[in-house]
Amino acid sequence: MTMKRRTVLAGLAGTTAAAALGMPALAGKGKVKAGYIYVGPVGDGGWSYQHDQGRKAVEAAYGDKVETSYVESVPEGADAERVMTQMALSGHDIIFATSFGYMDAVQNVAKKFPNVKFEHATGYKRAPNVATYSSRFYEGRAVIGTIAGMVTRSNKIGYIASYPIPEVIRGINSAFIHARKKNPDVEFKIVWVFTWFDPSKEADAAKALIEQGCDVIMQHTDSTAPMAIAEKAGITAFGQASDMRAFGPNAQATAIIDNWAPYYVDRVGKVLGGTWKSEDTWGGIASGMVAFAPFNENLPAEVKAAARKMIDDIKSGAYHPFTGPLNKQDGTPWLKPGEVADDGTLLGMNFYVEGIEGTIPS
Amino acid sequence: MDLSAIDPLVLLASLMVAATPIMLAGIGELVVEKSGVLNLGVEGMMITGAICGFAIAVETGSPALGFLAAAAGGAVLALVFGILTQFLLSNQVATGLALTLFGLGLSALIGQSYIGIKPPHFDPLDIPLLKDLPVLGPVLFRHDVIVYLALGLVVAVWWFLNRSRAGLVLRAIGENHDAAHALGYKVMRMRMLAIVFGGALAGLGGAYISLVRVPQWTEGMTAGAGWIALALVVFASWRPLRLALGAWLFGGITVLQLNLQAAGVAIPIQYLSMSPYIATILVLAFLSSRSGRAALDAPASLGKPFHASS
Numbered sequence: 136m137t138m139k140r141r142t143v144l145a146g147l148a149g150t151t152a153a154a155a156l157g158m159p160a161l162a163g164k165g166k167v168k169a170g171y172i173y174v175g176p177v178g179d180g181g182w183s184y185q186h187d188q189g190r191k192a193v194e195a196a197y198g199d200k201v202e203t204s205y206v207e208s209v210p211e212g213a214d215a216e217r218v219m220t221q222m223a224l225s226g227h228d229i230i231f232a233t234s235f236g237y238m239d240a241v242q243n244v245a246k247k248f249p250n251v252k253f254e255h256a257t258g259y260k261r262a263p264n265v266a267t268y269s270s271r272f273y274e275g276r277a278v279i280g281t282i283a284g285m286v287t288r289s290n291k292i293g294y295i296a297s298y299p300i301p302e303v304i305r306g307i308n309s310a311f312i313h314a315r316k317k318n319p320d321v322e323f324k325i326v327w328v329f330t331w332f333d334p335s336k337e338a339d340a341a342k343a344l345i346e347q348g349c350d351v352i353m354q355h356t357d358s359t360a361p362m363a364i365a366e367k368a369g370i371t372a373f374g375q376a377s378d379m380r381a382f383g384p385n386a387q388a389t390a391i392i393d394n395w396a397p398y399y400v401d402r403v404g405k406v407l408g409g410t411w412k413s414e415d416t417w418g419g420i421a422s423g424m425v426a427f428a429p430f431n432e433n434l435p436a437e438v439k440a441a442a443r444k445m446i447d448d449i450k451s452g453a454y455h456p457f458t459g460p461l462n463k464q465d466g467t468p469w470l471k472p473g474e475v476a477d478d479g480t481l482l483g484m485n486f487y488v489e490g491i492e493g494t495i496p497s
Numbered sequence: 498m499d500l501s502a503i504d505p506l507v508l509l510a511s512l513m514v515a516a517t518p519i520m521l522a523g524i525g526e527l528v529v530e531k532s533g534v535l536n537l538g539v540e541g542m543m544i545t546g547a548i549c550g551f552a553i554a555v556e557t558g559s560p561a562l563g564f565l566a567a568a569a570g571g572a573v574l575a576l577v578f579g580i581l582t583q584f585l586l587s588n589q590v591a592t593g594l595a596l597t598l599f600g601l602g603l604s605a606l607i608g609q610s611y612i613g614i615k616p617p618h619f620d621p622l623d624i625p626l627l628k629d630l631p632v633l634g635p636v637l638f639r640h641d642v643i644v645y646l647a648l649g650l651v652v653a654v655w656w657f658l659n660r661s662r663a664g665l666v667l668r669a670i671g672e673n674h675d676a677a678h679a680l681g682y683k684v685m686r687m688r689m690l691a692i693v694f695g696g697a698l699a700g701l702g703g704a705y706i707s708l709v710r711v712p713q714w715t716e717g718m719t720a721g722a723g724w725i726a727l728a729l730v731v732f733a734s735w736r737p738l739r740l741a742l743g744a745w746l747f748g749g750i751t752v753l754q755l756n757l758q759a760a761g762v763a764i765p766i767q768y769l770s771m772s773p774y775i776a777t778i779l780v781l782a783f784l785s786s787r788s789g790r791a792a793l794d795a796p797a798s799l800g801k802p803f804h805a806s807s
Contacts, residue, residue: 178605178612178716192755208601208717293759326758327766333720336751338711339515343755346511349746363615363713381613382713 145165161351166377167229167406169193169399170222171205172215174234181209181376182331182357186233186256193268196400200407203227212238216243223248229406231399232256234331235300241265248488252411254285254402257302261413261481268398270418272302273309273481275391276353277456278315278427278445279373280466282388283321285438286371290320293344295337295354299384303355309456309489310353317441324349327496334360341365341372362386378428389442390428397423414441420450421487457481462489502760508752509636513644514710516748518719520647522726523733523740525655525698530730531658533671538578538592539699540723541600546700547707548604551714552611554704560619564643564704571700572693574600579692583685586802588711589699601717611714612637619709621625643705648699648741655737667691671796676805684803689692718783728777735794747773 171190173183190203204227206218213236221228223244229252232241238258245253245265253265261267283292287436292314296303298301307325314321324347326340337356341364344352350371354361359382363373366383374380398416405411427446430439448454464487470476472486487495522539525610529536555562562578578596581587619641627638658664667687670677674684706722707714725747733740754769 176716177603178608180612180715210571276537324759324761326755328755329770330720331764332717334713334715335515335518335706335717335720335722336755339511339752340755340759342511343759346504346507347756347759349759356717359613359713360711360715360718363711384613436536483561494763494765495695 141264142148148495158334166200167197168202168204168227168377169403169406170219170227170230171203172209172222172232172237173205174209174211174216174236175205176207177205179332179357179359180286180359180382181374181377183233185377185393186231186395189399190231192381192396193399193403194329196404197314197407201325201403202399212240215240219244219253220247223251227251229254229411233309235302258416261412261415266402266411266413266415268402268416268418269302270395270424271417272391272393272425273305273456274419274449275427276306276309276429277313277449278442279353279389279391280310281317281445282434282438282442283310283353283371283373284314284317285441286388287314287321287351289348289350290318290322291347291349292321292323292351292353293341293347294350295340295344295352295356296323296325297331297356298329299327299497301482304487304495305481305484306355307491308484311344311491312461312488313445313456315370323491325491325493330354332357334358337361339362345367345370357384374428380428384430385433387428388434392428393424394424394426421452463487464489464491502714503756506635508756510639510743511752513636513640514747515643515752516744517647518710518722518730518748520703520741520744521643521702521705521725521730522723523696523744524647524701524737525652525702526726527730527733527735527737527740528654528658529691529695530668530689530799531671531735531796531798532667533674533801533803534582534688534692535589535593535598535776535800536575536578536692537590537727538600538723539594539695539726540719540721541597541603541755542571542574542699543600543703543719543723544604544694544717545574545600546703546704547719548608548611548714550704551616551707552607554616554708555611555614558617560617560708562618563708564701567700567704568697569700572697574603575692575696575699576689578696579689581623582802583692585690586804589800589802597723605716608714608716612716614714616712616714619712620773621777638656641709643701643709646701649775651737651741658737668794668796671798674798674801678803678805688803699726702726706720708772725773728774730775732780734780734794 149322175183177183177187194203209215209218233256235257238260241253241255242260245262255267258267258271311323328336328340337358338360341352341361345368350370352361352365354375359379361374362383365386371388372386374387376393378390381386409463455475457476459474460472461470463469526539546567550563550567553566554560579590582589621639621641624638628634653763666682670684670687729743733743757764
């Protein structure tokens, strides 16, 4: 937030100066300026860090033909709108907004700048100049659910959830379904922290879950704090968004890694080539968007084998993590045996599957 | 729902830990504000303390030295604020905000090479006999030294402000710096000392987060704790003992709601999470009325610039 805003401001000043001097705007796309806004600091070791790795991949791929900038720790809301407006004014051709909560801000700014291309991560609102992209994290959750169900001894799995949005609920359901498949006695304790990044609160949540008997912790928040707490407590945890092994060399069974680099390189390339258009991308294990950190050596061989099989089956398309028979939490049927959930239902998922206790906060 | 899963003793013990960073930063800021200076840079000083403490603890292997370095780091940053606002008469609000932004950037810079490193273990004190007391033992007597230091500082600040001559002078300066100056008290010196003290405590509070509560370094890891500490001072209406209560309340609500959720209790989380802020807003609204301001004892010269010539 601090350092890079200046770059944006400098860029803004530069553009104004160019306009004042009567320099014509370049029609062709000999050079593309790509901007990124992150919800957390680039050094969060998780979500934002991983997006920034993607940004660096774009720079590496196109060298002089591309210029990138980023603004970190941008709150979801009015601030995001201001930052994106500054980026659009300072001559960015494409702006990547990398958090769900930027959705309406993206729409508002995109309306004002029809010639600037916007890409919104994990959202569902599109426009002629707004594309959306996301990753099928639930495929990764199916894998870590499988591992969690097999390694837990207390049968209590703690889940640190951020906001009650479909993406997070989908992850909880997927992890739960696959933990239960391996271990019918497993129960989930879910804690909503209502933040993407607050190491203290995430650490406190992990401690509360461990104090109440959980011996496996999953997180859908961005910091590495839960991993550090799990390491200290000597239990198992899963890296979120990025490989968090450094923070939990013994605790991290594996990590779901968000690999945005190929997508970012592809999209910026399309801007360079003039073939960019608004579309929706939802990649998973098969397309490489969802990747995994190496399995921890301390995992039993049969656990590793089961996890690897799950990865292979999802990758080959032989298995979909949401395959019936599945009931909703209240017992009403959702998917018939063998039926696979459609993307529409998954994208708007607002219910727990049968077996999860508790209610989703509104 | 399984309330029996919550051990009230463990809960109270984690409440003490959760309250410590904001208690330290809050009590420091309280002294600063009592002297009539408004330093909004608490967040920046905390995060600087967090990385200074972390870095030195890692390099030397001694958490104690880490905490000392954290206090020094926070104090140095506060000194910059002091020089700018007291000698160069810059606007306190703007300078404080700038200090927060500066601290966040500086800490990210220093912290580059400390990401993913584990700090040395900081053990709780081993207090014989007391720690084995039923109920009180686990809640009160199995913490690390910083928890007790925070409580001790609250009492010390209360004593200093209400029972010592220097504290009386500090309060006089905070109420009316012109009158205090006319009486021959060193307004600038007292304020600089208060600012540096506040910075040191904010640094300590930050290091408590990076060395004990989370233990790791992550950019921006204080995540608004400094702002809570500022709210806490207002909430406590500038009274040290009330500040300690407020810290337990603010910290306690967080820990309690997380534990209730883990136990499967259906609670309106959003309301609980926002309650400390609502309380602060109410206090602020009350404070903005003339009678409220007097009733709450806000230092009368708070945030006003002072120059001996005026």
